[in-house]
Amino acid sequence: MRVNFTVNGRRQEADDVWEGESLLYVLRERLGLPGSKNACEQGECGSCTVRLDGVPVCSCLVAAGQVEGREVVTVEGLADFAKQRAEHSGHGGACATGACGGTSLQDARSWTAKGTDSQTGEGTELSPIQQAFIDAGAVQCGFCTPGLLVAADELLEHNASPTDADIREALSGNLCRCTGYEKILDAVRLAAARQGEAV
């Protein structure tokens, strides 16, 4: 079958998709976006977390056909997505009331990604949560990182100053085997603090 959907602001068409393929497989193997990770492929680890019409989902549990006509944001588009959101909200991306409803479909449709495929990552523009993960030492092997970034970014979108308990609850669907999570907590706290300063 053919599936048409929008990924990171760009319209994509995947042909010859077998009905049993997951969104994760189509992203990784058909669209050249392997950033979303295949750690368990059974919805337990969160490494494949993407935004589907704004909602964080395990892309391994979404059948490719279900995304027809819908909007997907992956880790590859996260920096631009966050930038767009910050520019739209006009005050550094923080949602002071905690009542921001995420990104509207209309906004998502009008947003386009820049092509960034730098080999070394030099000069890449990062979202605040991505930068915080690097700065806090929250990345070791990095396999859980893409999913955690998408989930943590979504947390900070609707809760600008989460408590530790809020962070733990929001990220409890994302397994990490390397860090013991302490540096991940640090990273989310750091991103929230920087976001707060920017207001």
Add this chain to the structure above:
Amino acid sequence: MALNPRVAAVPAGTPTKVTQGSQTKGGIGESTLRPDGTLKVTGEFAYSSDMWHEDMLWGQTLRSTVAHAEIRSIDVSEAVAMPGVYAVLTYDDLPAEMKNYGLEIQDTPVLAHGKVRHHGEPVALVAADHPETARRAAARIRIDYAELPLITDEASATAPDAVLVHENRDDHHIGHVPHPNIVHRQPIVRGDVAEARKRADVIVEGEYVFGMQDQAFLGPESGLAVPAEDGGVDLYVATQWLHSDLRQIAPVLGLPAEKVRMTLSGVGGAFGGREDLSMQIHACLLALRTGKPVKIVYNRFESFFGHVHRHPAKLHYEHGATRDGKLTHLKCRIVLDGGAYASASPAVVGNAASLSVGPYVVDDVDIEAIALYSNNPPCGAMRGFGAVQACFAYEAQMDKLAAALGMDPVELRQLNAMEQGTIMPTGQPVDSPAPVAELLRRVKSRPLPPERQWEVAGGEADVRALPGGLSNTTHGEGVVRGVGYAVGIKNVGFSEGFDDYSTARVRMEVVGGEPVATVHTAMAEVGQGGVTVHAQIARTELGVTQVTIHPADTQVGSAGSTSASRQTYVTGGAVKNSCELVREKVLEIGRRKFGSYHPAWATAELLLEGGKVVTDGGEVLSDLVDVLEDEAVEVEAEWRHRPTEAFDLRTGQGNGHVQYSFAAHRAVVEVDTELGLVKVVELACAQDVGKALNPLSVVGQIQGGTTQGLGVAVMEEIIVDPKTAKVRNPSFTDYLIPTILDTPTIPVDVLELADEHAPYGLRGIGEAPTLSSTPAVLAAIRDATGLELNRTPVRPEHLTGT
């Protein structure tokens, strides 16, 4: 054909070099950031499962559905006939004389030959144009199994009529083991236990059980094999030791080593689980057979069968002490279940035996450790490697002894703690700092976390802070707090006389008007941060800010394994050594060019700092740019730490280890005694690291290791059905690893007492925190419940008795 934006002759995801500059000096001792960090947070970092090649096929492994059986027949005809299938391979298709592989003993068949010895053993391979086609084809291969009796424990392994897991053993351990179903046996006898036992006022005994733990790295076994025009193969793969893989792969393919070119792809964690081969040979066989690139990616179910696990163990201990708490003697017997193939079992036995006393002074010991061959899943390396199982048992014993003596458990440990100069049970003196008592003091002196943290304003309970968490199983009723302590000792580096070297190629040249160092090693970066540390070492030694880390491959000499807490020590040592050799050559060039201008070129101790040649007094003699001009200086050299010796096979005596690493933990738990649920509230660690080359990464290693120890204390266990020897929980739904909600705050106290024998005084750090974390949590649960709890992991029924 499907839309695919990636059209390439070289595989997509081929590792490229990473250059990292530095705002500051960026040398050792600073918390510089990972050079691969940006790639990892943007999704651009190419892991082994991300590799892609135009026209590639997908490989699938068919694995045995039974644990021990004769293979009467294999019928591949239906699979071969399926559209989209390019190849189906069985044992009969293996191209070379050599059909087995193995880390130390080549007892593991590439594909089963006439017999399978464990559940999930590879029997056949399929290559197809879609992974689902490959899976369906594999499912159509018909295998007729005739089941054989099972060896599942020591009793069945050594029974008079026991079936042999491996007939006709000819390995170098068979001569000294009491039964062919025992892989290796290491006794350690020192002093006179019978005599020392008479001095004991108190004797405690215990029988302990350690469950089978899985490494559960998140990046599944995967890689891409690309057939080459010269008849060889290029293999992109995630592993812990490229050259060890190569040594096992090439003979089975019937190729000379130089025709198997390996490059390290991104590695999604390892923890010992990538020491053994998984899909490497299989992908190469399919690629060479079909003439097409072949990618294999295990799913999580297959990953549980695709690598060895931590040895489950049964441990029997006896400790004696005088009334005032001095240990008199120790007897122990450790039985490790190695499963169907040897893997790293012999070395795990050596570690378990030699570290079985723990970080304590005991002069009179009688120790025996063995590993079994059985039909259970093969077990081998995992973080802590034999020392983990022993630490769980000897620390439980120390608590038991303290209770029998009416002593404080920390005081008892401190009273018997080893220190620099202590003689190990192997007769080896501990010749660098061993601050065991101090580590315990540090975790104990830390303020305890506040009680009843779940209570929030208005009398409500925050269930996230309670046992059971969001399951909302208690609001504090039946919840009891407990506190427990543990300390452990781990060896660093490969032991028992192994030639444990590493190789580094370092190049220095001027690029864009600036001196740049390039570091090329075969070290497997598995997440630990070796690449970060290599850049720091190069900056410190060569006075540059720009360092390029070349991808790890087999075009440079072996780096040894990313195991045994050894890479910062050994490959770090090799990078330091090669940098020093490069520096000498650079200074020679400088002397040749500028020696006549300033006498210090000949007389002073010269250093490279801030892009300049300086005297040890800080006087600048020249810019490196002017010394080098368009010349490049390159050195590749091997580097070795002090040699070790084998342990005597009868007495266990010998200077077997290079270095030791020590960590202590204090666990604070809250137990819902009615439901048997445990919440670990805090898990504080103190560890001596010798010298923290990168403090941020050091703390990250300690917290990660601590959490893996927590996992096997309260949740992680591969359940093997004793009746069938089949794995019952091969998924992340049923094999639980700690989430962020299960993991407490982990405050870390880092000591830096230099080991004068090691580069920069550093100590290997990765494993020690995995040892003491588990027994500390168990001790805390015992403290809360008063139960004996002789097995880990603790399950709710162990606490409720239901």
